Amino acid sequence: MTVRWGILGAGKIAESQMAPAIAAAPGHELAAVSRRDLGAAELFAKRHGARRAYDSVEALLEDDRVNAVYVATPPHLHARETVLAAEAGKHALVEKPMAMTTAEAREMIEACRANGVVLTICHYQRFNARHQRIKSLLEEGAIGQVTAARINFSDRFPPQAGFWHHDPEISGGGPMMDLGIHCIDLLRYLCGRVETVAALAETLVDSSPVDDTATLLLRMANGAQAVVTSHWTTANHQPERMNRLEICGTEGSIRAAPISAKDSAGTLLVSTADGIRDYGVEPGGPRPHVALLEAFGQAVSGRGPNPIPGEEGLAGLAVVEAAYRSARSGQFVALQDPPD
Ligand SMILES: NC(=O)c1ccc[n+]([C@@H]2O[C@H](COP(=O)([O-])OP(=O)(O)OC[C@H]3O[C@@H](n4cnc5c(N)ncnc54)[C@H](OP(=O)(O)O)[C@@H]3O)[C@@H](O)[C@H]2O)c1
Structure with missing residues (x-):
């Protein structure tokens, strides 16, 4: 299965690390990006070969091509966006810190569990x-x-x-x-x-x-x-x-x-x-972000374990x-x- 990514919060870390890692990981492609500034989203999409750019998370989550999201907005948005993504049936890779609080982290874990999607936390140092x-x-x-x-x-x-x-x-x-x-x-x-x-x-x-x-x-x-x-x-x-x-x-x-x-x-x-x-x-x-994406791809295809489950992010928080x-x-x- 190809992991077709949507990046939520296409900013600094997405620019420097994750978009290049998606391009380098076999079986992964960047389908869409979002941020509030549509012009900046379009430029990001152009630089990294994404087909679509959106100015809201909700619009990106309606894109049927996207089957997984990378949540790279600032931390106060991670819980809300992950829950919305789970409800839209998208797997989620979430930047650190996973959430503002352990209570939010629990909501994210529960939403992903209830919707049958994988929730992985981007603690790339493990790779x-x-x-x-x-x-x-x-x-x-x-x-x-x-x-x-x-x-x-x-x-x-x-x-x-x-x-x-x-x-x-x-x-x-x-x-x-x-x-x-x-x-x-x-x-x-x-x-x-x-x-x-x-x-x-x-x-x-x-x-x-x-x-x-x-x-x-x-x-x-x-x-x-x-x-x-x-x-x-x-x-x-x-x-x-x-x-x-x-x-x-x-x-x-x-x-x-x-x-x-x-x-x-x-x-x-x-x-x-x-x-x-x-x-x-x-x-x-070896690039940790690429290795993490490969393991995530295995997990969402049902061919391997979740490399860094939400529970690990929760325990750190x-x-x-x-x-x-x-x-x-x-x-x-x-x-x-x-x-x-
Ligand atoms: N793993 C790592 O090594 C690493 C390194 C750096 C950062 N991070 C994590 O990655 C996440 C993003 O960090 P970053 O440095 O990439 O952030 P950033 O570039 O400042 O923000 C990411 C995007 O979110 C949007 N945004 C910024 N502030 C916002 C706000 N107040 N409300 C709504 N949207 C806002 C911006 O686009 P618009 O303004 O156009 O909406 C921006 O492009 C954070 O959780 C951070 O801790 C991880």
Whole structure:
């Protein structure tokens, strides 16, 4: 089955990553795009070979050629648009954060279930070839019992015109919703469930209604301790330090950067008593977005599992919500399994 995509919110990430990935993935084609600015939608469609451009989600969802949508509007629209897509019988691949709240995430999961469509969350880091290698190494016990992890995904993002991230009604929160959600998902992919959360989320620099600097302390269900930092207030002159993962165990440690590579390129060093092994990937390596699309295509054709089900996005959001509760209360917050 050909996956004929409609992009909802044909903006920056759709332009830079998903439209080129759709063009590169066998069995996928871009059928239509939508955004409020019809002229911009038409230009996007022309650049990326889509047949139709629309100025509303509702109009795109009436297009019979489209059988799956990529939801790439800002977060406050993800739940509404996914529910509408499900009711129109379209499968959905939804950008992170999946929704503004876990309550919205549940509505999305229920709507997709009720309408028999696949709901996948675009946590593309799970398809980074280095991260898949790390998962195999951990499963093989390459570094013994995992006891600690640290992930930093940070940059300097002051409020600026057209940048909706500082508006909590649109973004749902600060850097944890933007960057930290990637770290939490990657940690869950590699190390399993998060059991307990403590966090600081503060507005340190910018005059902003959302926090700009967040630090999470996590206890994983396997007993490991983890620290996630996601800051909009730290200048990024050394990407290797601002976008990195470290996992330590009783027999060794793993270090990888950057976590956000769009071609899996970067370092992956595994240190054990046998020395340091380098599993780095050169630029131009496997593209996580293309691999994710291929897995999504298998899922919607009934030939494979849903690569990142809505429940995974919900579990990541539950960690962010718990972190905000902890930041407000100054207490550790325990997470339910599955999230309550
Ligand atoms: N996975 C990743 O690495 C990654 C990276 C970046 C972003 N993202 C996620 O992808 C989503 C989109 O991010 P983006 O940077 O591509 O966003 P964007 O370009 O700012 O917005 C996407 C489109 O949505 C429409 N839009 C913007 N603000 C809107 C509003 N207030 N109400 C209704 N429509 C609005 C815009 O078109 P019109 O104004 O013409 O309607 C725009 O083209 C977000 O959830 C973001 O977190 C993911």
